[in-house]
Amino acid sequence: MEEQQHYFNRDLSWLSFNYRVLQEAKDKEVPLYERIKFLAIYSSNLDEFFRVRVASIMSLASIDKKKLNKELELKPKKLLQQIHHTVQIQLNEFGEILHDHILPELRENNINLHYGTKIPSEHHAEIQHFFKSKVLAYLQPVFLKPGKKRPYFLNNRGIYFVLKLKNLKKDKIEYAHLNIPSEYLPRFMIFKSADESHEIVFLDDIIKLNLKFVFPNHRVLGCYSIKLNKDADLNIEDEYSGDLVEKIRKQLDKRNIGEASRFLFDNKMPEEFLDYLMEVYQLDEEELVPGGRYHNLNDFFKLPNPHKPKFQNEQQKPVVKKSLDRESSIFAAIRKKDQMLHFPYHSYDYVLRFFNEAAIDPNVEEIKITLYRIAAESLIARALISAAKNDKKVTVFVEVKARFDEENNLRWAKKMEEAGINIIYSIPGLKVHAKVALVKRKNDADEISGYAFFGTGNFNESTASIYVDHGLLTTHPEMIQELDMVFKYLHKRKPVKEFNHLLVSQFNLQERFLEKMDREIANAKAGNRAEITIKLNNLEDEVMIDKLYEANCAGVKVTLINRGICCLVPGIEGLSENIKVIRLVDMFLEHARIFMFYNGGEEEIYLSSADWMKRNLYRRIEVGFPVYDPKIKRELKKFIQLQIQDNCKLKSINQQHENVEVIRRKNQPSRRAQRDAYHWIKAMEQGR
Incomplete structure (x- = not known):
């Protein structure tokens, strides 16, 4: 970096962060399966980086320099070179950590993760039975031919084998690709050997052992794994007219057919085979990234641990908050004083209680909330539905532009709307990223009081167990009043008076x-x-x-x-x-x-x-x-x-x-x- 540069590039800075994640995978003080989890996190992060950021930079690289505005004058092609160089160094270290540290330590504990190694013959019969009864139903072999006007379709982030085959009947060479259906079946299968060791086998290798059933009358001359990342950032036109929700529904299906941003291939693949694939998939040189034998190693999140809970972090029981527990209701506790919750150290149940109690409290008249990333099985959304059915006025702002959560958010929005909740969808041109909620409740004097939750993290009980966040419960009258102003702006775009407390x-x-x-x-x-x-x-x-x-x-x-x-x-x-x-x-x-x-x-x-x-x-x-x-x-x-x-x-x-x-x-x-x-x-x- 040049000495006079005062701003570090955001994408290279992000790679520095992701490398910090990788460093945890080689820290001997971290339990073994937690280190494997950090490999998975690194891989998952990098995958999204290529789908979103690298895809965007590649788009910029194709634009005429004269059309780039000042903000974008960052020499995209040079940046892409730096990104690929940095990523390759990191991936080399990823491989070293896996081969030199993780796999040997697994073996020391009688766990053999077969990473390109021979699978004991004693398990072949069971593997073949599993393949014929379960795997075969999901396989979709496609024979490839050059010269096709449109490239052969590969699922975004899907993993495949590409094969060079000898057709024994026709005595000619053929090429094909074959999906590895890891989105439908477990990526790993575990067996116990006669010597008490545990053998963990990739789904990839289960398929590879049984290719004769997929390609009868063929001899396999070469079989290599590939994966294609595509531009997955929804290119939503946020005009100030039209149905934004419908636009997003239509765009969701397009995510799988975006422009290629990374073609990952087994680096053992011969060069002439790679040249052939470039032609049939219509790939450019800059999209090619050599990798290892296996892709989508974010699946290490689900690597079986036969000794569980050994080799994992000790589970910490969430701390109870006495100032909330000792009161008859959570609203009584908040009336006495402001309450701060520190997650995941405090139990997230208190946030669930806040909405559950509001849903059934006869004195609660109204609930307002912003939802950015909703849990797949959201207890908060269910509480809001109950509140609406209990004749509370419920208003929910659902951000349907939350990347990769659009579909889940839309699904819950529909359920809540059907229950009578007033759903407000995204504001054109803006994302609503605030994490706030407001409950309006009658007090003993029949006056309306406000109870607010202000948070740094999403209303999502699933991620609350792994994200460090803070949440404030308060009845501060001016903060309540200003929060109500925020909701009125979201609902009706009403002009906002000056904020003296909230930012x-x-x-x-x-x-x-x-x-x-x-x-x-x-x-x-x-x-x-x-x-x-x-x-x-x-x-x-x-x-x-x-x-x-x-x-x-x-x-x-x-x-x-x-x-x-x-x-x-x-x-x-x-x-x-x-x-x-x-x-x-x-x-x-x-x-x-x-x-x-x-x-x-x-x-x-x-x-x-x-x-x-x-x-x-x-x-x-x-x-x-x-x-x-x-x-x-x-x-x-x-x-x-x-x-x-x-x-x-x-x-x-x-x-x-x-x-x-x-x-x-x-x-x-x-x-x-x-x-x-x-x-x-x-x-x-x-x-x-």
Whole structure:
């Protein structure tokens, strides 16, 4: 990277994050099957990266330079070269981790994952029976011929064999492809051998052992695995007219037929065979990516563990919150004081209770909520349906542009609409990414009171067990009033009065954050203590980065806990030499956004659904919210302190965006933020 470059490329920065995930796969202190899970996460992340980001960059590379606006002048072809170079280095390390560490350790524990190795003959009969009774029904062999006007169809992310065959009857060479139906059948089959070892076999190899039943009268001369990634980012035209929901329904079917972004092939494939495939699938050179014998290794999520729960993380029982449990209802507890929940350390059942109690409480009159990513079997959606059937007025804003969740969101929207819920669909031109809910309830004086939930994460009980997020339950009257204004804007696009407490993108979020940073800059210039601490998933927007650079130059102490993309470049003398950028990757996905400003000792703390990305600041509705309760402020400060002091899983990010290990001093105790946060919260709740 050139010294004068002040912004790191977002895609290369993301690859730096995904490499940090890969690093967990080789950490000997991580249980064996958790390390395998990190291989799966790395593979899944990379797959989506090629389907979305690389596909977009390839589209840019095909545009005439003159037509590129200033924002896009990033030399896409050169960027693609850098991406492929970086990914190839990472994939080589992926292979080394798997072959040199994971597979030998599995064997040491009598688990043989057959990764291109010979399967014991004692299991061949059982494998053949499984193949004939289960697998054969899903196979769809297709013979290939060059010169076809349209390329042969391959499912996006589907895995296939391509075969060179000798037709014994006609005495000629033929080519074919054959699907590996891992979307319908388990990718792995497990057998127990006579010596008590466990043999795990890929579905791919079960098929390969039985190809004679698929291609009778043929001899297999070559068989190699392939996979095609396609552009999967819905190209939705967000006009200000027309039926947006119907547009998305139509686009969902198109996701499988997008432009190719990566053709992954077994690197043992002969060059002339690859040339033949380029012709029949109509591929370009830049789409070709050599890989290993097996693809879609995100299936390692489901690798059988015959010794379960051995080799996996010890399950932590979610902590109960006594201040909520001791009251007759969750609303009584919130009336007494603000309540903060830290997930996944606290039980997510309290969020479910909030909606369940609202659904049956005779005093509750109205419920409003935004839903961005809904669980497949959503208990929250079911509670909302019950509320509607119990004559509550229920309004649900469903974001149908949530990437890869559009279909599930639409399915639930239809169910809720059929139950009488007022469904508001996406706003043209904007995504609604806020995670907020409002319950209106009559009190003893027959007056309407509001109860709000403000969150940093989705209303999704499935992901809540693995995402680190925070949720605030409050009756703060001004915050309630402003939240109601947000919902009225979403519903009827009513003009919004000034927000004095909430930070809402499209209205005041960026402006208020800039003001708070300006205040720290002024304090630093006056010789006073000034600090900014920010925890984000992603930092991309140049306006916000420039303000952080300005803060650095003024003498403000800036600490960034940045999990993913970070386009800010630390360590540049006279610009960012005192900005500390750190990254935490561990058992759970760090997802919360926290913003802390020293403010001359009167510290301000905000939480938000928003990263500092262009999309969050300019093309979404996001809600940031203040924390006023002193006790909750102390909790959040402690939470951040634990992360900054981590010496097990924390990495610092240098000027080249490398993940630099934090060196633990001799005799320094082990500090692991996620482990320590759980024990701290558990002790805190037990002491109440």
